Amino acid sequence: MGLGVAFPSVKTGGLEAAQTATFAPDKTTPQYSGKARIIDGDTLALGAVKVRLHGIDAPELAQTCMDAQGKIWGCGQWSMAALQSLAQDTVQCAQTDVDRYGRIVAVCRAAGVNLNHAMVAHGAAFAYAKYSTDYITAENQARKSSLGLWQGGAQKPAAYRAEKRAQAQQDHAAVQEPAPKGCTIKGNISKSGRLYHLPGSRWYEKTQINTKNGEHWFCSEEQALRAGWRAAKG
Incomplete structure (x- = not known):
């Protein structure tokens, strides 16, 4: 089962690993579900509720990466398209936290697939080790297989954001x-x-x-x- 996204030259893996990743919230865990509107590769909206996918960090929409041949490609847009492809069915999210922007942080599933795990397993997002180690193994496997972001050069999104903030401060000054x-x-x-x-x-x-x-x-x-x-x- 492929991602069917707009960058066919970027190698991706199947969903088998993502389908076996489990998350079992208890009865007290806040739950959200519905048709998802994809904001970027790690954020979606269920109605008025914005959800940040727990434990992963996807490229920013304007971010570019380098493929195996050294060519620049729009990995941020590709990552968003990957999540859109995975989240076409009803999305169910189990809250794990609330971030500093007021967004729900959650583990989400669609059609039996753990979206958080799938994005990392496809190489469409990084494991966000600063906040969770849940997807480190999936990231290591994607890296070994040179999937998605790992087929060439990709800057970690956190470093990209830090550079943009620093540049904005310099421009302002x-x-x-x-x-x-x-x-x-x-x-x-x-x-x-x-x-x-x-x-x-x-x-x-x-x-x-x-x-x-x-x-x-x-x-x-x-x-x-x-x-x-x-x-x-x-």
Whole structure:
């Protein structure tokens, strides 16, 4: 049984190992089920409930990898397609935790297949050893067989995310403009609106000003208020 995804040159394995992986929640374990909407290779939604697959970490959607011939391919999109293929039937999820983003963390099954295990066994996701060792064996087998992500070079998603965060911080810092002499009040535009920050206030040091985006340096609170800004809380 193949994955039937959009990158046929990427070798994958069968579902046999995934079908034998078991997870037996007790009666007190919160359960969720329904038709899944796939968000990426390790996240899905059952109605309004977002579910992060326990113990695995899939490439980010924009992430690329290298195949056995050294060619770049869209492994993030491929991973999402792999989960879509596996989760076509009704998905049943047993909650194991809640993550810092408020998503349910769960072990999910569809058509008798443990989706968490299957994604790792196919080489479509990594075992997330930071949080669980449940799928280390499946990952080792996928690596030995050069399946999916393991047929070439693939950066771990956590490292990819860290690099993106660091780059975003550098880009943000690069647009910081020096304050005009005597005008040190920061007029920042955020999702909370137009706020001004006084030197020594809670968010002053972390706030970056980019006048090209309509932000301003003010010389006094009166000037900021006249311009339509309001004081930031804290």
